[in-house]
Amino acid sequence: MIHPPSLPSSASGLLLQRSFWLLFLTALVGNLLSKGATLLPGMAPDDYAFAFQGDAAGNLENFVSQGRVVLSLLTQSVDVTGLSLTSISFFTSLLAFSSISLAIAAAVSLTRVSERNNFVHYVAAVFAATHPYLTSYFLFRMSAITHAFVYLSLFFALLILTTQLKTGIKFALSLLVLVVCSHANQAILILYAIAAGAWAVTMMCEVKQRKGEWPQALYGVVFVLATLLLSTTVYLITSSILRSILGVGASETYTPHLQGGVANTLHSGLSLAYGILLRGEPIMALWLKILLGIGLLSMFLFCLVRDWFRALSAALFLGAGLLATVSPLALSWGGHVPRTFSPAGLCFALFISMVWAGI
Numbered sequence: 001m002i003h004p005p006s007l008p009s010s011a012s013g014l015l016l017q018r019s020f021w022l023l024f025l026t027a028l029v030g031n032l033l034s035k036g037a038t039l040l041p042g043m044a045p046d047d048y049a050f051a052f053q054g055d056a057a058g059n060l061e062n063f064v065s066q067g068r069v070v071l072s073l074l075t076q077s078v079d080v081t082g083l084s085l086t087s088i089s090f091f092t093s094l095l096a097f098s099s100i101s102l103a104i105a106a107a108v109s110l111t112r113v114s115e116r117n118n119f120v121h122y123v124a125a126v127f128a129a130t131h132p133y134l135t136s137y138f139l140f141r142m143s144a145i146t147h148a149f150v151y152l153s154l155f156f157a158l159l160i161l162t163t164q165l166k167t168g169i170k171f172a173l174s175l176l177v178l179v180v181c182s183h184a185n186q187a188i189l190i191l192y193a194i195a196a197g198a199w200a201v202t203m204m205c206e207v208k209q210r211k212g213e214w215p216q217a218l219y220g221v222v223f224v225l226a227t228l229l230l231s232t233t234v235y236l237i238t239s240s241i242l243r244s245i246l247g248v249g250a251s252e253t254y255t256p257h258l259q260g261g262v263a264n265t266l267h268s269g270l271s272l273a274y275g276i277l278l279r280g281e282p283i284m285a286l287w288l289k290i291l292l293g294i295g296l297l298s299m300f301l302f303c304l305v306r307d308w309f310r311a312l313s314a315a316l317f318l319g320a321g322l323l324a325t326v327s328p329l330a331l332s333w334g335g336h337v338p339r340t341f342s343p344a345g346l347c348f349a350l351f352i353s354m355v356w357a358g359i
Helices: 018-039 054-066 068-082 087-107 120-132 132-139 141-161 167-182 187-209 219-246 261-280 286-306 309-332 342-356
Strands: none
Touching: 018 087, 018 132, 018 219, 054 068, 054 141, 054 219, 068 141, 087 132, 087 187, 087 342, 120 132, 120 219, 120 342, 132 141, 132 309, 132 342, 141 167, 141 187, 167 187, 167 219, 167 261, 187 219, 187 309, 261 286, 261 309, 286 309, 286 342
16 A cells, blocks of 8 residues: 655644745735735725626626636525625635645745745745736726635645645545635645645655655555546536536636647647737836746756755646646637736745755
């Protein structure tokens, strides 16, 4: 029997680690400094609820067509109280800041190779919290409650990975969290792929460094891939069943499809991933992306000299993570909408943490 390996960073309960809470506070400060203006009263550019109130039935149908039944329940619950998502945006934004900070702290903690934080881990936490793509999402304050729910779900999913439960129980709990949250926002699958994927790759590198066997080294990778595959399948099936019961058709924008065939979809994905790295746009200037690229390349080369296996594994993770980040748009209409690439900051931050372990 293959026993699941564990990283030193998760040897004791994550919630009992002082280093975890220090990362949480670091990310929370970064969130408040970069997004605090959204707490001020006013109308954000994308808060279209001010202009289009819409009836409850229409909103329900819209969310169901997008495969987001749980989000519909959340918004209906707010509507029943006589409030609106914009009127409680101060509270939901604070809740989102806290949830995002918890998830970032957990993700960075799971890529450490010791229970202690290094300066770079704090840098990674701040980077993930303040990345412009994530910050730009808070111009859409109606979605703050969704962000809070998604990142809190991600935090619980990562927390499950650190427990001493049997693999089958871990798998079932992870599946439950991902499927339920997917019915609120499918971005949870991308975020889990990045955060849990970084944990799995770090575990693989640590086991191989200790001359461990490949079956044990690949435990995390297999676990994460199996969880993602089955949770996505269950989500698609349950979403289809719910739409059929409620008599609602699927929204084309939210339904994955190969627009223009396989070749065009691949081209869209690679083009969008390249855009995240080296294309100027209003949210993030080209010169800033170039500086980031130089920093990432420098760290990769230092790591390559000292630990080539870890460096190449981290580079593969970064490439796969960026492609996962752009996959929703690549599989729909192929446009460049920076705020939907919000997981990119977490992907870069975890790459930094991973290569630092090799440096």
